[in-house]
Amino acid sequence: MxxxxxxxxxxxxxxxxxxxxxxxxxxxxxxxxxxxxxxxxxxxxxxxxxxxxxxxxxxxxxxxxxxxxxxxxxxxxxxxxxxxxxxxxxxxxxxxxxxxxxxxxxxxxxxxxxxxxxxxxxxxxxxGKVGLTRNEVIGLWGELHTLESILQSNIAPDELIVQGWRGPNGDQRDIGFNKTRIEVKTQLATKAISLRISSLDQLDDGGNNLKLTLNRITPSDKGFSVIELAQRLFQRFETNRLAYAEFERKIVLAGLSEDQELCKEKFDLDERLIYEVADNFPKLTLSNVSVGIIAAEYVISGAAITSFQIDWDKLVGTLSE
The missing domain is CATH 3.30.1460 (Yope Regulator; Chain: A,)
Incomplete structure (x- = not known):
């Protein structure tokens, strides 16, 4: 409070x-x-x-x-x-x-x-409008789950990690910490593995190490809702006033509502895939599209990025460097 x-x-x-x-x-x-x-x-x-x-x-x-x-x-x-x-x-x-x-x-x-x-x-x-769409709820679920996993690694004070959660602020990056940027994607596990990229800026590293996590989830009564994920993090921050206040601010910015039925739907994580967005990673940015193209949305096939996959420990190691 x-x-x-x-x-x-x-x-x-x-x-x-x-x-x-x-x-x-x-x-x-x-x-x-x-x-x-x-x-x-x-x-x-x-x-x-x-x-x-x-x-x-x-x-x-x-x-x-x-x-x-x-x-x-x-x-x-x-x-x-x-x-x-x-x-x-x-x-x-x-x-x-x-x-x-x-x-x-x-x-x-x-x-x-x-x-x-x-x-x-x-x-x-x-x-004042309807609230979050189901796709927005799924996206927020993925960001909260990834944030919780980073916090559990204890690589830095909680308040610094929460400050690095940038998604609710409307930034291009979802999470940015210690010169590493993490783009978080979340999709239902029933769909083929793919990455939907919403802009020419999203996979532009801007001089930072850029990683991408893909959370593949399934609706399940054994899982957790975005409300429950948020409550777990609030409990973690109970004795950390700075982290609690920053997280509370961002939850409000994200539009999470305990009264909205969509926010009560439970999901379970089937798998989490992590990719290193290297120079030869298939992507469109302002620097490699034809002159005159100023905006684009596109989908990357999962089969095309298998060789860029890394494990969670490597991602945590990059964050802690």
């Missing part, structure tokens, strides 16, 4: 008349939680003695965002209008507070808080 969730839970059923409560007292910005007159939850961020001329604020479907100049400085007010998003809202508040701690001064911290707010605007738009 992050600081904002615990503080709102401590407020209980209090409303606007109870006054606002300051959180993160050691932060150079002032963070307050409060209730609006109609009972909606509010986050207020204030910077004393600094007047900002703000650009247009990000638009949210489920939040109201207001910027104001005050007699003592500047203020951003964020009101949650959809109580179903309370958990996501508290994670967003925590993320804003943690990231803005890195500002060199008050003004920089305030601008980081605004930029973080922009990053979350697309998430809340997506959360």
């Amino acid at each position: 992050n600081d904002f969730e615990s503080q709102w839970n401590a407020l209980g059923t209090k409303h606007h008349s109870s006054g606002r409560l300051r959180v993160y007292p050691d932060h150079q910005l002032d963070f307050f939680i409060d209730y609006a007159l109609n009972g909606d939850r509010e986050l207020i961020i204030e910077a004393k003695d600094i007047a900002f001329n703000f650009p247009e604020l990000p638009f949210f479907e489920n939040l109201e965002v207001i910027f104001a100049q005050t007699s003592g400085g500047s203020r951003i007010g964020i009101t949650l209008t959809d109580e179903h998003l309370f958990k996501s809202f508290t994670v967003m508040c925590f993320d804003i507070a943690e990231r803005s701690k890195g500002g060199k001064n008050l003004e920089e911290s305030f601008m980081i808080a605004l930029e973080c707010l922009r990053d979350w605007s697309e998430l809340f738009k997506r959360r």
